[in-house]
Amino acid sequence: MTPFTPSRRTLLTGALGLALSGTLSGCGAFGHGARVREWNLFGGGDGARLLQIHEKFVAEHPDIAFEAHTLAWGPPFYTKLAMSAAGGRAPEVATLHLSRLKGFSPTTMLDPIPLDQLTEAGITEQDFLPETWNRCLVDGRLYAVPLDQHPFVLYYNLEICKKAGLLGPDGRIKPVKGVDAFLEMLKAVKDTTGKFAASVETTNPWRLWWTLYGQLEGKFFDDSGSRLALDDAKALEALQLMAKLAADGLTPKSSDYPSLVAQFTNGDAGLSFNGEWEVTTYQTAKMPFSMAPFPVVYDVPKYAGDAHTFVLPHQAGRNKDDTAATITYIAWMLKHSADWAAGGHIPAYQPVVASPEYLNLKPQAEYRSVAPDVLYDPDAWFSGSGAQLQNEAGAAFAGVFSGRTTPRQALDQFKAATQKLLDTPSPV
Amino acid sequence: MAVQTPTRTSTTEARHAQEPPRNGPPWIEKWGGLFFVAPFGVLFAFFLLWPTVAGLWNSFFNTSLAGVKQEFLGLQNWREMFGDPAVWDSLKNTLVFTAMSTPPLVIIALVMALLANRKGLLGWLLRFSYFAPFVLPATVVTLIWVWIYQPGFGLVNGLLTAGGFAEIDWLNDENRAMLAVVITTVWWTVGFNFLLYLAALQGIPEQVYEAASIDGANGRQKLFRITLPLMSRTTGLIIVLQLVASLKIFDQIYLMTDGGPNYATRPIIQYIYESGFTSYRIGYASAISYLFFAIIVIVAVAQFKLFSGKKEAV
Numbered sequence: 001m002t003p004f005t006p007s008r009r010t011l012l013t014g015a016l017g018l019a020l021s022g023t024l025s026g027c028g029a030f031g032h033g034a035r036v037r038e039w040n041l042f043g044g045g046d047g048a049r050l051l052q053i054h055e056k057f058v059a060e061h062p063d064i065a066f067e068a069h070t071l072a073w074g075p076p077f078y079t080k081l082a083m084s085a086a087g088g089r090a091p092e093v094a095t096l097h098l099s100r101l102k103g104f105s106p107t108t109m110l111d112p113i114p115l116d117q118l119t120e121a122g123i124t125e126q127d128f129l130p131e132t133w134n135r136c137l138v139d140g141r142l143y144a145v146p147l148d149q150h151p152f153v154l155y156y157n158l159e160i161c162k163k164a165g166l167l168g169p170d171g172r173i174k175p176v177k178g179v180d181a182f183l184e185m186l187k188a189v190k191d192t193t194g195k196f197a198a199s200v201e202t203t204n205p206w207r208l209w210w211t212l213y214g215q216l217e218g219k220f221f222d223d224s225g226s227r228l229a230l231d232d233a234k235a236l237e238a239l240q241l242m243a244k245l246a247a248d249g250l251t252p253k254s255s256d257y258p259s260l261v262a263q264f265t266n267g268d269a270g271l272s273f274n275g276e277w278e279v280t281t282y283q284t285a286k287m288p289f290s291m292a293p294f295p296v297v298y299d300v301p302k303y304a305g306d307a308h309t310f311v312l313p314h315q316a317g318r319n320k321d322d323t324a325a326t327i328t329y330i331a332w333m334l335k336h337s338a339d340w341a342a343g344g345h346i347p348a349y350q351p352v353v354a355s356p357e358y359l360n361l362k363p364q365a366e367y368r369s370v371a372p373d374v375l376y377d378p379d380a381w382f383s384g385s386g387a388q389l390q391n392e393a394g395a396a397f398a399g400v401f402s403g404r405t406t407p408r409q410a411l412d413q414f415k416a417a418t419q420k421l422l423d424t425p426s427p428v
Numbered sequence: 429m430a431v432q433t434p435t436r437t438s439t440t441e442a443r444h445a446q447e448p449p450r451n452g453p454p455w456i457e458k459w460g461g462l463f464f465v466a467p468f469g470v471l472f473a474f475f476l477l478w479p480t481v482a483g484l485w486n487s488f489f490n491t492s493l494a495g496v497k498q499e500f501l502g503l504q505n506w507r508e509m510f511g512d513p514a515v516w517d518s519l520k521n522t523l524v525f526t527a528m529s530t531p532p533l534v535i536i537a538l539v540m541a542l543l544a545n546r547k548g549l550l551g552w553l554l555r556f557s558y559f560a561p562f563v564l565p566a567t568v569v570t571l572i573w574v575w576i577y578q579p580g581f582g583l584v585n586g587l588l589t590a591g592g593f594a595e596i597d598w599l600n601d602e603n604r605a606m607l608a609v610v611i612t613t614v615w616w617t618v619g620f621n622f623l624l625y626l627a628a629l630q631g632i633p634e635q636v637y638e639a640a641s642i643d644g645a646n647g648r649q650k651l652f653r654i655t656l657p658l659m660s661r662t663t664g665l666i667i668v669l670q671l672v673a674s675l676k677i678f679d680q681i682y683l684m685t686d687g688g689p690n691y692a693t694r695p696i697i698q699y700i701y702e703s704g705f706t707s708y709r710i711g712y713a714s715a716i717s718y719l720f721f722a723i724i725v726i727v728a729v730a731q732f733k734l735f736s737g738k739k740e741a742v
Contacts, residue, residue: 105494427492427708
């Protein structure tokens, strides 16, 4: 089947050759063999894009021995990263969701970012939105450098929405505001598709609920940050809206993540409520679609989201040359984040956000205005992308869509689960 | 076999007596064997004994994967565990899975072995197809079955709708998800028990059946009076192995439902993994592991008692 099967000897010779070339090329700006090993969690379309960007980086930096590894998203990635950092033998740099920074025990499992070296590489605080930058500080020290932000957005099928009369003269979807307008828009889409209005991940509707609850200005913890302060009325309002969407057939009653993608791709749904990272998937499928900020259904514009950052996982003996090369890598990635933005994420590095290269990206630049209103997950060791709190929300709220549980029951279950997590002694 | 063993031993002894005394100090004669088991012994102590002791030790501390300074907690982890409904719910899921999966895995294996115990192409084909799924890794098996169970385009739901039934969202229905995992597990692992049964079947001497035929026994009588009783020790072995394997359920559930929907399928090992690794609470996870360890020991001892009692009866 394979045209060329390498024998053991060719492999060994090849490995030797690689090792030699590594030694020979390792005498550039960073001393002998500066090494950057990067661990990331991008397994989807953005992962393929990252590979291309990395190839470019490697081509421009022959003096750095660069190695990237992609691990399974979520708990497997964070578990492995935590174990490597706990053992002090972590890679030089890794990606981390900003929402998980405080839960990742930065003081023991991360090394602070050397600010002077970062400045030297041309990256300063002024290059970021203050909301994002301040989240990267723990006890006044910088532990993460933000790469992007990824909010919950609205995808819309251009043909279906045109038929439903939802597009404005500029070909963009007309923004709606308020619950009634939102429901009317969905109804118009449902009448056009004959199936659903929007595809949602009902098996874990955390992002939708957190967006709606945030738009109602609901709080999660009280000011001390350690007591649950959920506003029952607002939480129920959001859950009831979700129940109504499913009951009226505007969204499916049961749909996991792959189904969410499939339903939007095959036209069963004319809209999709999801994070912006599926843009490559739909472009590859040659779909007529565009994207917009998620509608402001309630009082204020808030959009559940998170940010990918670069961190330096703790190493027992951090090598100066390697760290310098790592900072070079981080700075280079930020300056080239327009390529990264093509995958949907809004760059965190503001000079790129203002660049024509990014602004010309359609539809990726259509929702860039939401960046200051990205709503991060609550601050707690059990919270953040793929962490326990999101799982508890998924377990409790999925039943609201399927009709298995009432909003009240779901909220009680979620509150009890959160309280249990709060009562658990923090391991960090 | 039982007749041959003493003869062989005596020959060895006899040869040993004839040999001239070896050179070297006597302690080598006596303890030299230790050198041969030492490599295994070291690995065993390092990777099995030590973690077992360390686990018990950790269960009394708030040991954290995050490397935060650890403090002695006494029995606090244990108290928390007994009051933690997630421990009992996940333990219940593990036991339910074991109860649901063990009987079919034993009975279907037996039936398959009886069917495949024949010569010729058909026998070969059956043996091959019954055992084939077992060689697949868990990831491949679950990937296939997640597609088979998919509503809308999956094989199972396709058959259901073709037969005029309603679709079932197997993996997202709290009442069906465990059954779905059990079906997958049976398909995947029944081949191993099948192989043990097949070997046992082929170990029954042909003369016994010949004698029974001469005495006028029919097929049914041969099955229930000869085949099954002669395989009772194999059955005992299969049940023990299967109970232990089923109690260790983790891979399929983690990959197919991730313990969902609403934790309806989360087994105790997944909860241990989540507490210890994703939540960094090694100390607490160690305490739960010890609870589970105790349960496995109880099951194994009970099974051993039953098993050895049966042996005397036979």
